[in-house]
Amino acid sequence: MNQNRNLFFGICLVAFSSTMALLSVFWTPYDPLEINPDVSLAKPSWAHLLGTDVLGRDVLSNLLAGSRTTLITAFLVVIITMSLGVTTGIGAALSPRWFNRTAIYSIDIVLALPAVLFAIVLAAIRGPSTLTAVIAISIATSAAVAQVTRREVAVVLNSDFVLAAKACNSNKLKIVQKHIVPNIRASLFIQASGAAAIAILAESTLSYLGLGTTPPAPSWGRMLASSQQYLLIDPVVALWPGLAIIITVLGFNLLGDGVREALDPTLRKSKS
Amino acid sequence: MKFLEVENLTISFGNKVVVNSVSFDLAAGERLGVIGESGSGKTMIALAVIGLLPDTATATGSIRLAGEELLRLSDQQMSAYRGKQLAMVFQEPLTALNPLMRVGKQIAQPLLNHDKVSRKAGITRAIELCASVGLPDPEHIVRAYPHQLSGGQRQRIGLAIAIACSPKLLIVDEPTTALDVTVQKEVLQTINDLVEQQGSSLIFISHDLPVVSTMAEDIAVLRNGELVEHANITALFNNPQHEYSKKLVDLARATEKEFSDFTKSSTL
Numbered sequence: 001m002n003q004n005r006n007l008f009f010g011i012c013l014v015a016f017s018s019t020m021a022l023l024s025v026f027w028t029p030y031d032p033l034e035i036n037p038d039v040s041l042a043k044p045s046w047a048h049l050l051g052t053d054v055l056g057r058d059v060l061s062n063l064l065a066g067s068r069t070t071l072i073t074a075f076l077v078v079i080i081t082m083s084l085g086v087t088t089g090i091g092a093a094l095s096p097r098w099f100n101r102t103a104i105y106s107i108d109i110v111l112a113l114p115a116v117l118f119a120i121v122l123a124a125i126r127g128p129s130t131l132t133a134v135i136a137i138s139i140a141t142s143a144a145v146a147q148v149t150r151r152e153v154a155v156v157l158n159s160d161f162v163l164a165a166k167a168c169n170s171n172k173l174k175i176v177q178k179h180i181v182p183n184i185r186a187s188l189f190i191q192a193s194g195a196a197a198i199a200i201l202a203e204s205t206l207s208y209l210g211l212g213t214t215p216p217a218p219s220w221g222r223m224l225a226s227s228q229q230y231l232l233i234d235p236v237v238a239l240w241p242g243l244a245i246i247i248t249v250l251g252f253n254l255l256g257d258g259v260r261e262a263l264d265p266t267l268r269k270s271k272s
Numbered sequence: 273m274k275f276l277e278v279e280n281l282t283i284s285f286g287n288k289v290v291v292n293s294v295s296f297d298l299a300a301g302e303r304l305g306v307i308g309e310s311g312s313g314k315t316m317i318a319l320a321v322i323g324l325l326p327d328t329a330t331a332t333g334s335i336r337l338a339g340e341e342l343l344r345l346s347d348q349q350m351s352a353y354r355g356k357q358l359a360m361v362f363q364e365p366l367t368a369l370n371p372l373m374r375v376g377k378q379i380a381q382p383l384l385n386h387d388k389v390s391r392k393a394g395i396t397r398a399i400e401l402c403a404s405v406g407l408p409d410p411e412h413i414v415r416a417y418p419h420q421l422s423g424g425q426r427q428r429i430g431l432a433i434a435i436a437c438s439p440k441l442l443i444v445d446e447p448t449t450a451l452d453v454t455v456q457k458e459v460l461q462t463i464n465d466l467v468e469q470q471g472s473s474l475i476f477i478s479h480d481l482p483v484v485s486t487m488a489e490d491i492a493v494l495r496n497g498e499l500v501e502h503a504n505i506t507a508l509f510n511n512p513q514h515e516y517s518k519k520l521v522d523l524a525r526a527t528e529k530e531f532s533d534f535t536k537s538s539t540l
Contacts, residue, residue, distance in 0.1 A: 169352075
């Protein structure tokens with residue numbers, strides 16, 4: 001454990017968030033949407049462990065239910081981003097020059113568009129929803145992933161050991177399987193966990209701006225947005241969703257780092 | 273007909289000519305040393321022979337292996353030759369090995385590619401090959417990753433990969449440049465023994481005349497992409513024709529003299 005602290009804490013934090021999300025499917029202390037004006041902005045107590053918001057909704061219940069939105073967003077974004085970004089990246093690096101160039105310029109164009117602006121346009125067309133946020137975030141992050149992957153593959157392709165592999169008659173498929181994928185694997189895990197972290201932040205940002213998850217569905221970003229107005233009266237309400245976002249993002253980042261370390265044989269203690 | 277015939281080989285990148293109309297040939301079992309400074313096109317010639325020039329390079333002229341024109345072959349057809357007929361050992365042993373793959377698997381790869389042997393048979397053969405290139409404790413070493421080995425051991429692994437399919441022509445590209453002198457000598461000896469055992473031809477590329485002279489009977493001297501002299505080793509030492517060859521021979525002599533002077537004076 002001493003050897004890979006990142007992996008340990010990463011798994012713990014991500015497991016913690018996932019358990020919260022899973023738990024909320026079956027049980028929350030209160031109905032997260034139930035409005036109760038009698039206990040508006042209640043301080044944390046045994047009845048409401050983390051207090052209530054301005055409408056008297058239980059903060060803990062909302063936090064639990066919101067984690068579901070957050071993790072589903074992160075999950076979808078990672079899947080879309082990695083499949084789109086990695087195939088584009090590897091494909092571009094292995095293709096003839098003109099296609100490679102076209103891919104580079106297209107990726108640059110997508111990267112030049114601010115993701116939030118893109119989300120606003122998409123929300124105007126489709127209407128704001130969690131799915132709109134997922135699509136907007138995925139497109140922005142997969143461009144970044146494609147760019148990094150393309151470079152990594154190009155570096156491996158130019159390496160002596162790929163030349164050596166060709167010199168002993170390995171075909172393209174074998175080179176991708178045995179040399180390229182293993183050598184970019186660590187970077188792929190970092191990028192996947194990074195995409196998850198970015199997705200969580202971006203979903204919160206978009207929901208905060210009213211471009212992501214729509215009311216009444218609970219979301220950490222929207223909880224932050226609504227608590228902002230009462231920040232001077234009760235700052236604690238804003239603390240909880242903020243803390244939840246930090247913990248989950250940190251968890252994914254540590255997880256990525258930990259997996260990279262675990263995959264690198266030079267960092268492993270040799271068995272002999 | 274010689275085993276390998278290279279005729280008017282010209283390699284260029286766009287307008288930049290890096291190898292200019294080079295011709296030489298090599299009989300089966302013969303050894304050729306190619307010497308020249310960095311950038312003289314030594315490696316490019318080697319890559320052209322094995323058909324692995326970068327996509328941006330164009331090669332004209334002719335390279336015939338046992339009468340077959342290699343430059344005209346497609347990449348697919350060429351692959352039948354690579355590893356089996358032609359094999360290459362690279363200069364930098366660390367970068368020429370995949371850092372994330374156990375070395376045993378890397379040695380077995382050409383066997384899996386060519387002879388379609390099973391994985392297990394491949395590893396068994398890899399252990400034998402490790403032993404034949406003089407690696408200690410081969411059963412253990414095939415399970416190691418490249419970073420766990422020393423420079424000399426890595427270069428021996430590179431050598432084991434190259435000879436896995438008993439190639440008819442072995443090209444070694446400055447195999448000892450990255451190694452220190454004592455290890456260098458042992459690795460050269462191993463190459464020598466293996467080539468002798470398998471009866472293969474050898475192209476030995478280096479910038480170090482004393483090293484080349486221990487490995488080959490014939491020396492080709494390259495300068496700025498041109499073959500300035502091609503002679504027997506004794507002829508080259510006794511009567512170098514080209515200015516550059518003279519310089520090389522003088523330098524090699526001077527270093528030797530300096531060394532013997534030094535040892536003489538230090539023993540007195």
